[in-house]
Amino acid sequence: MSITLNWAILGAGNISSQFVFDLLLNNDRKTQYRHVIKSIGCSSSVKGQEFIKNNNITAERNYNVTPVVQSYKELYANSEVDVVYIGTPHNFHCEQAVSCLENNKHVLCEKPFAVNRKEAEIIFNAAKKHNKFCMEAVWTRFFPAIKELKEKVYHEKVIGDVYRLFADFSYSGDVKNLPLTSRVRDRSLAAGSLLDIGIYPITYSRILLDDQVGQSASKFEQKSFLSIDKDDLVDHLGSIIIKYENGKHALLTSSELVDGPKAYVRLEGSNGWVEMYSDNPARAKHFKIFNKHGNEIYEYKDNSGYNGFIYEANAVANDIHGGKLEDAVMPHDETLLVMGVMDDIRKENGLVYEQD
Incomplete structure (x- = not known):
């Protein structure tokens, strides 16, 4: 049985390009999921057309559909769209997600879901009011590697009793030479390492030290x-x-000043440890398991060719097709939990944004 989902892509930046790459590769492979891109929403028609060209969004790869380029308001009103992928900076998420939901669209919104928990609650309340599916796009949770690792750790208990996690997301961004208006430095855009990349080490602690989510955490x-x-x-x-x-x-670190270690995750237990590797610490594709003597006993690699966004996209398709309003892997309460943690961290360190 095939499942068809009509997408709009809101925001024509790099993250949206990576998401679209996976949808189109999926279509090329003629899987059971038919991800049809109906609309590209962005601030400029020229930029939208360049996005379509640069990402090779052709009718042949998109079930005979050539997407239209629309303003945000036109996208919200497009009755041919089932679900909107929001790939804009997080300071815009609240207003844009609510606008999509109010216009009868399901929503998959990039992380961080909002600037703070208060904004996240506004979005979820709108989703419930309009009876629409809504999820934070924490793609890391949906990788087959994560499912496999949790099976090894929680069910097979290959490293015994788990005691400690190290998780890092760091890169050298040459921050001092960036203008204050840069996306990395602009406080009005809710910039900073915690919301942008620190959310991933927190996510790994939630995935690998707790087998429950949300209210059951x-x-x-x-x-x-x-x-x-x-x-x-x-x-x-x-x-x-x-x-x-x-x-x-859990010892969690993030930085935009220095590059992180090759093994960006290390999970330690009584009988061994796990190391995870990737070009991008958000992209959980490769891990090794070692016994307590340091001998490698298991390795997993995802060689699918996808960036990794397809796994959450397929989950969204399944949920919407099944009439669900939230996903069991990444429910609303888990987003609210993590947003609340980041609120507390910012409060503890005196980091305040306009949205607070």
Whole structure:
């Protein structure tokens, strides 16, 4: 049985390009999922046409549909669209997601879902009011590698009792030479490492130290340090320690100032450990398991050719086709939990945005 989903892409930047790459590769492979791109919403018609050309969105690859380029308002009103993928910066997410939902569109919105928990609640309340599916696009949770690793850790218990997690997302962004108006430094755009990339180490702690989500999550507490730049007044270096009620610890770091380690995740247990590797710490495609003597006992690689966005896109297709309003892997309450954690971290370190 095939499932057809008509998409609009809101925002014509790099993240949207990566998402579209996966939809089109899926279509090329003629899988059971038919992801049809109906509309590209962006601030400029020229930019929209360039997006279509640069990403090779042809009728042949898109089930005989050539997408239209539309303004945001035109996209909201497009009755041929089932679901909108929002790939804009997070300071725009609240207004754009609510506009989509109010115009009878389902929503898949990039992470971070909003600037703070208050905005996330506004979006989810709109989704419930209009009876629409809505999910934060935490693609990392949907990778086959994550499913495989959780099976090994939680069910097969290949590393025994889990005690500690190290997770990092860092890159050298030459911040000091960027203008204060840069997306990385502009406080009015809710810039900083915590919301942009620090959310991923937090996500790994949620995935690998707790097998539950949302309201069922295990209780934990956190301590944090953010280094606030004296010129742009946002964070470019952060460290978080999380302690779960069962005693497990997570040491989480993010930085836009230095490159991170090759093994960006290390999960330690009584009988061994796990290391994860990737060109992008958000892209969970490769891990190795070692026994306590340091011998490699298992390796997993995702060689599908996808960037990795297809897994969440297919999950959205299944949920909408099944009449669900939220996803079991990434429910509303999990987004609210993580947004609340980041709110608390910012409060602890004196990082405030206009949206607060």
